Amino acid sequence: MTEDGKGWGLHTLEDIPKGAFVCEYVGEVLTTAESFHRVEQRQRRGELLSYPLLLDADWGSGVALKDEKALCLDATEYGNIARFINHRCFDSNLIVIPVEIETPDHHYYHVAFFTSRKVKAMEELTWDYGIEFDDIDHPIKAFSCHCGSKYCRSIKRKRRKNLCFRHPFSIAWVCRTEFSDPSRWSRAEGSCNGASM
């Protein structure tokens, strides 16, 4: 159990060298639409945690699949230790590599975690879910980030509060964001809590 409000987390018992395979993200293969539906149903039943991870190896290609076609891995009912890996903004110690085995389809592949640097024994393993914490249009609300990174996108948003202004033609608040490159993090998903990722 983490001490900084992230719920359960995954720690390594041994040192792991940079570039090492750690584990795969295992779950049921659903369409994104099915996944959103399940998350809503769980929220209605008062179950807070869901573990969907969006599959899309075409990140950055500009071709976005519709929710009925896009696939995700839902580790809520069936999964492995990977579902306990918490999010860290930008400087996480794991990266996700799509591994195509049965088919070269960029939307149906295995999700493998590798270390992005040397990790010391007992360190928490984290990866960047790619959450856009300012995305108020996302069907699933993002959790409040406690990653502790100095690059935390959530903290940046709070610090920038005084840069927000009300758009003259909108009821929404518009904020200037430093980390506004959508190709870096707006498409990646993976989160929980009836919350996000």
Ligand SMILES: C[S@@+](CC[C@H](N)C(=O)[O-])C[C@H]1O[C@@H](n2cnc3c(N)ncnc32)[C@H](O)[C@@H]1O
């Ligand atoms: C894949 S699960 C990780 C395991 C989860 N902590 C648990 O207890 O089962 C993702 C969920 O963990 C929590 N979480 C992960 N990273 C977090 C962070 N940086 N800050 C706050 N909560 C986080 C959120 O509730 C998120 O929806």
